[in-house]
Amino acid sequence: MSINQRQYARLPLPGEDSSAELIVNRQPISCRLVEMSIGGFGVLAPKHTNVAINDLACLRTRGSDFIVRITNQETQADGVALGLKQVEEVLRNPAVTSFFPPWLTMTFWMAAAGSVLAASFWLFGLYESLLIEIRPGQ
Numbered sequence: 001m002s003i004n005q006r007q008y009a010r011l012p013l014p015g016e017d018s019s020a021e022l023i024v025n026r027q028p029i030s031c032r033l034v035e036m037s038i039g040g041f042g043v044l045a046p047k048h049t050n051v052a053i054n055d056l057a058c059l060r061t062r063g064s065d066f067i068v069r070i071t072n073q074e075t076q077a078d079g080v081a082l083g084l085k086q087v088e089e090v091l092r093n094p095a096v097t098s099f100f101p102p103w104l105t106m107t108f109w110m111a112a113a114g115s116v117l118a119a120s121f122w123l124f125g126l127y128e129s130l131l132i133e134i135r136p137g138q
Contacts, residue, residue: 022082023058024051024070033061034081041068041084049080056087065090 018033020043029049035042041059051057051070059066067090072083 019062021060022051022068022084023060024055031079031082040071040086041066043082043084044076044079045082047075047079049082051080051082057084058090059084 020031020033022029022031022043022045029045029051031043031045031049033041034044043059045051051073053070053073055070057068057070059068066084067087068084069087070082071085072081074081074083
C-alpha cells in the first residue's frame with residue numbers, strides 16, 4: 001500500500017508481543033500485527049488466507065478487540081499482508097468486574113442497605129422523642 005492511500009501514518013511494531021487473531025466470517029486466522037495507526041492496522045496472515053477486500057472482520061489483539069474492514073491485500077514471501085481500517089473498538093467485557101466473588105459483593109450490599117434502613121429508623125425514632133411542644137407564652 002503506498003503512503004498516499006493511508007489517511008494516517010502507520011507505526012511499525014516489534015516482532016515480539018504482536019500476535020493477533022483476525023476473525024473473518026466466523027473463521028479465526030492467526031496473524032501478526034506488523035503496524036498500526038490511529039485509523040487502522042497492518043497484519044501479516046498465512047499465505048492461504050481467504051479474505052476479500054471490504055470484508056468486515058474482528059481483530060483480536062492482546063489489549064483490545066476491533067471491528068475492521070479489509071482495505072488492502074498483498075501477497076508477500078512470508079504471507080499475505082492485509083490493510084485493515086478500524087470501524088469500531090469493542091469492549092471484551094463491558095461489565096465492571098470485582099475483586100470479590102459475586103456472593104460476597106451481594107452480601108456486602110445487602111448488609112449496607114440493612115444498615116442504612118436501621119439507621120434511618122433509629123434517627124426517625126430519635127427525632128420523634130426530641131419533639132417538644134412549644135406553647136405560646138412559655
